[in-house]
Amino acid sequence: MSLDELPQKKLASSEAVRFARSDSRFRSLSPAPIPIPTAPSFRSLIESASDERVNHDAVTSHESENGSISTVSSTVSSVESEKAAYEFLAQTPIKSTDTHLVEFSEAMRTVAKALRQVAEGKAAAQAEAAEWKRKYELEMAHKQQSKIKGCGSSIDNELEKLANQLTLEKPASDQTGCCGNHGICSHEILQDAIPGPNPPSSHKMVRRKASFRLSWGCNGNKNGQHNHDFVSFEKGDITTAERSNKQILLKWESSPQTVLFITKPNSNSVRVLCAEMVRWLKEHKNINVVVEPRVSKELLTEDSYYNFIQTWHDDEEIKMLHTKIDLIVTLGGDGTVLWAASLFKGPVPPVVAFSLGSLGFMTPFLSEQYRDCLDNVLNGPFSITLRNRLQCHVIRDSAKDELETEEPILVLNEVTIDRGISSYLTYLECYCDSSFVTCVQGDGLIISTTSGSTAYSLAAGGSMVHPQVPGILFTPICPHSLSFRPLILPEYVTLRVQVPYNSRGQAWASFDGKDRKLLSPGDALICSMSPWPVPTACLMDSTTDFLRSIHEGLHWNLRKSQSFDGPRD
Ligand SMILES: NC(=O)c1ccc[n+]([C@@H]2O[C@H](COP(=O)([O-])OP(=O)(O)OC[C@H]3O[C@@H](n4cnc5c(N)ncnc54)[C@H](O)[C@@H]3O)[C@@H](O)[C@H]2O)c1
Ligand SMILES: Nc1ncnc2c1ncn2[C@@H]1O[C@H](COP(=O)(O)OP(=O)(O)OP(=O)(O)O)[C@@H](O)[C@H]1O
Incomplete structure (x- = not known):
């Protein structure tokens, strides 16, 4: 999202609430609002405040009237009242002989408890609003994407041109393409493999980056097609099809052109390897290379040969990285993978992690074999692990x-x-x-x-x-x-x-x-x-890599085998 678009984002929050309220799931969570009286009697205050659901409704109904998710002041002020109630209790010593005072103090305690529940309702409402806002943004990105799909060849040509502009300049507002107004692009959507050699023409639409298709591999059959309804209930028999993500394959539909390198700092071996890999990718694969500003300086100081590399200059450019980068290569340990992921606040391109650390749980690729590894990944298809964030x-x-x-x-x-x-x-x-x-x-x-x-x-x-x-x-x-x-x-x-x-x-x-x-x-x-996982390339497949990591990295259940020599049944 660019800075000029910020006001639209605010509007999006209130839109999100409207969207949420028009959704039947949301309505089912929120029955009809019950107004909170302005000067409630003691008992009515206790009764209305102690029903968290009712107050939650009062919050959301108030929100929609003002068109904003944050107009939750009825519950907010209740938190202050709670504090005041506690302060009052602290200042009011209770004499056990005075039954009125004891009763009054009990009532105040109940009010304080009820008000706390109200405050909790507010936080839950905020979480829910954040979730609906996210869904709304996803929906908008999706709509934007469909719009682009529907556009004629002129837009296709525009996008074609953009694909060739491999500078990291901030795109003009009409060039945001499928990223919509939020600076976040859900470039492709996970789908079943469509049989046949020719992909549908709509898949040509984004040309700024290499496009790819994800397909479900089923029971080790990498080309297998698979119906992934979550639950079927044919003839009254409940059967689950998807209980978790299956092994996913990434197959390029057009060649990847731009690779981002993220490297562990202060390591001589990493610096040397990075320079070598960048040169190999340029000379053998004609790949455009993007590096961090620190690495750009290092490479240019080493040799002016590296003039072709690109980098970024500010946070706005970092926000747009996901629209330019086809593949991320990390050189380091797990910390470098975490660092690479942290640069992407939205969608993350596939990550190929080379191990140059000590443990390397998420770094399956051996740096000595980088040519073969990169060859395989650039040609595809390859297995990926979708790591949730x-x-x-x-x-x-x-x-x-x-x-x-x-x-x-x-x-x-x-x-x-x-x-x-x-x-x-x-x-x-x-x-x-x-x-x-x-x-x-x-x-x-x-x-x-x-x-x-x-x-x-x-x-x-x-x-x-x-x-x-x-x-x-x-x-x-x-x-x-x-x-x-x-x-x-x-x-x-x-x-x-x-x-x-x-x-x-x-x-x-x-x-x-x-x-x-x-x-x-x-x-x-x-x-x-988060809806944006980190897709990491597997050396073999997700499960083989995971088991290899726990065996080799953590020495899981390592024990000397008992000898055959000894007592037997
Ligand atoms: N007591 C602990 O084990 C402890 C304490 C603090 C932080 N950490 C971990 O360190 C991570 C940060 O890593 P860093 O490299 O920036 O810091 P770091 O350099 O201190 O490394 C921490 C260690 O955790 C390992 N590690 C990181 N992510 C892993 C994963 N997903 N699976 C297996 N091992 C993993 C790294 O390989 C490294 O050996 C934190 O996210 C946290 O999980 C662990
Ligand atoms: N590109 C980067 N820029 C800044 N800091 C980074 C970058 N890459 C990694 N780091 C930081 O450097 C630290 C060490 O990185 P990493 O874990 O990859 O190497 P390592 O410690 O040698 O590996 P291992 O943890 O397997 O021994 C981490 O805290 C990580 O956050």
Whole structure:
């Protein structure tokens, strides 16, 4: 999204709410609004406030009237009232002999509790609104794409021209093509393989990048066609077809032309290899190469031969990278793959990760064999692992009245909420959709993708999960409890972790081990699955690569075999 388009994004939020409200699923979640009286009696205040669902409706109905997702002030002010109620309680000593005062204090406690539930309803509504906003943006991108498909050959020619402009200049507003107004392009959509040698003509539409098709491989049959209805119920028998992502193949429909290199800094071997690979790609494959500004400087200092390489100069250009890049090559360890993924806040081109680190869980390709590997990938088809990412929103207590929340952060491994330098236990309230999950009292909590299951979550006692299993891991860090086992939740849930007002300390959130953010009492972190996974090329296939990694990288279940020599049945 370019800066000039920002106001349209704001409009999109209110549109998203309208869209959400017109959707039958949303209506089923939100029964008819019940107005909150302006000066309620004590009992009516308690009754209306204690029904979270009702207040949630009041919030959403208010939203649509003002055309904005953030007009949730009725619940917001209730948080202040809650604080006031607590303050009042603190200032009012209770004499056990005075029964009126005891009753009054009990009633105030009930009000405080009810108001807290209202505040929780607000956060849930915000999460839901964020989710609907995302869906709306996806829908718009999809519509935009269909529009382009429908356009005549003149637009095709325009796009053809764009394909040849391989500079990283910011495109003019009429050249955003399938990226729409949001700067985010869902270039191709996952679909079943269509039999026959000739792809349908509509697939010619995007010419800025090489186009490709994804198809489902079924039971090891790479060309297999597969009906992927989720559930069939023919003759009353319920049968599931898709329980998780199957092995996916990427087949180019036109040749890839532009490769982005992301390299681990401060490594001599990486620098030398990068220079060699760039030269090989140019001379043998006539590929355009894009590198990070740091690497561009290094290569140009080394030799003016590298004048052809391209780089970017500002964040706006980074936002448009996904529209130019056909393939990403990473040279380093897992951290370099995480770094590459973090550059893409929307769709990510396929990643070919060469191992130049020590562990290399997500880096299956050997750098010594780069020619063969790149040959295979550039020719295709090749297996990919779609690594889901989590989309994390920090919602500040102090900014609850503001229209826009902080930019979401996408993580490939995990978001960690810990106690940082505080010596107190973290105290975190956790909710899954609108259900209370638990309070974490310990060093912290890891919310991890299945790709991240072999990273920090594993160290904290979480299970290792195949990266294509659609789930979210919920792993406590050193919980001070004997019974707090890690959980794996389905990928469609929204999780909310809140630092309660009565927490002794603050908490810190970090994203793939970086960008630490302070969470003060009242702040919340909301996580849901992002629609933009990181597609990583497999050496063999997703499962073979995963098993190889846990064997070779982690020495999983390595034990000397028992000798045959000894007692027998
Ligand atoms: N106690 C721990 O195990 C611990 C503590 C902090 C961070 N981490 C992990 O480090 C990651 C950041 O990695 P970095 O390279 O920038 O930092 P780093 O250089 O400190 O490396 C951390 C280690 O984690 C490994 N790793 C990263 N992602 C992995 C994955 N998906 N599967 C298996 N191993 C993986 C790396 O190969 C590396 O050996 C964080 O996302 C977090 O998962 C782990
Ligand atoms: N292109 C990059 N720009 C800035 N920092 C990077 C880049 N690539 C990697 N890093 C950072 O460098 C650190 C080390 O990278 P990486 O994990 O790839 O190498 P490694 O530590 O040698 O590998 P391993 O963790 O397997 O031993 C990570 O923290 C990562 O975030």
